[in-house]
Amino acid sequence: MKITKLLTIAFASALLFTTSCSDDDQVNQEMYYGNGFLIANEGNFGKPNADVTFVSSDLSIKQDNIFSANNGNSNLGDVLQTITFSGDNAYLLLNNSNKIQIVNRYNFKTTGEITAQLNSPRYMAFANNNIYVTNDKYGGDKFVSVYKASDLSFVKKINFTDNAERIVEAGNNIFVQNASYGFGNKITYITTSNNEVQSTITLPNGNINKMIASNGVVYAIAAGTSDSYIYQISNTGSITKTYTLTGIANATNLEIEKGKFYFSSGLNVFAMDLTATTAPTTPLFTVANSIDPYSNLYGFSVVNDKIFTSDANGFTEDSKISVYSTSGSLLKTFTAGKASNGVFWN
Helix, strand or coil, X not given: CCHHHHHXXXXXXXXXXXXXXXXXXHCCCCCCCCCEEEEEECCCCCCCCCEEEEXXXXXXXXXXXXXXXXXXXXXXXXXXXXXXXXXXXXXXXXXXXCEEEEEECXXXXXXXXXXXXXXXXXXXXXXXXXXXXXXXXXCCCEEEEEEECCCCCEEEEEEECCXXXXXXXXXXXXXXXXXXXXXXXXXXXXXXXXXXEEEEEECCCCEEEEEEEECCEEEEEEECCCCEEEEEECCCCCEEEEEEECCCCCCEEEEEECCEEEEEECCEEEEEEXXXXXXXXXXXXXXXXXXXXCXXXXXXXXXXXXXXXXXXXXXXXXXXXXXXXXXXXXXXXXXXXXXXXXXXXX
C-alpha cells in the first residue's frame, strides 16, 4: 500500500473520531470503512429510512448514516434486509424497495444496482460467477432470481412452492431455506452448473429458524416443542450429523465463530463446541429485558470474537446495540439506526 493511502486512511479515521457525534453534513466524504463493522439498520417498513452504521474494530469510533453521507444525502431505501460482499463491493439488499444497491465497500459510494425480477427480496449469495437472490412475497410468488455477477444481467428465475428465505453457498452449490418465521423443515439444493434444483433435503425434527454456511458445510438450527436441533449438511446435500439441544426450546440465531456454535433461546445466549456431544446446560449470558422479551434479540451476530445483540425498540426509535465478548462479558453499548438486524465485518 502506498504511503499516501496510509495517510489518507489515518486522517479519515482521526476525522471520523472527531465527527462521530456531529451532524452528518460535517462528515468527510473520503472516509475509509475497511477493517471495521457494518451494522444493517432495517428502518421502518414503508419508509425510506434504512441505512448503515460503521463501527471501528476496537468499538471506539462510530459513524451513522454512512450511505447517505457518501451519496449526496440520498436515501438508501426501505427495509435493509442484509449486506453481502463480493470483491470490493458491498451489496445492500432492500426488501421493500425491491432493489439491491451496490456500493464500494471502502468508501460506500454507489457503483450500481439491481432492480429487475425482484419481488420482496430476502437474502443473497454468490456462486459460479452468478448472484442468487431469494424472493418471498407474502401471499405471492416465491422464487430465486439469478444474475450474472459480471454485468448484473438477469439469467433466470427458479420457482418454489414453499418459502424462499435464507440462501447460502457451499462447495460452489446453492442451498435455499424453505422455511420462514419458524415454519418449514426443508432445504433445496441447487446445482450451479445448470441452475436447476438437484434435490430437497427434509429435516426429520423441528422447524428451521436459521440456515448458515461455514467452511463449505451447511448448518441449520431447528426448533421442536421442548428440544432443538442443529443439522450439519454436506455441500452435496446429505445430512451428516445431528446435534440434539436437549431441553433448549425454540433455539435460533445460529452463528459459528472459531470452532464454536453460538445461538439463542429467548433472551439466553448459548455457546457450544462443534465437537460437543451434549448440549450446554447453562447459557453463556442472558440479554437484559426492557420492553418486549424478543425484541432485545432482534439482531444477533458473532463477528471477530464479539457477540452483537440489538433490540427493535418498537421499530420507531434507534436500536440499542450491546456488544459482548465470546466469554459473555459485556464490552460496550451504543445506539445505531432503527431496527438494526445484523452486523458484518468489512
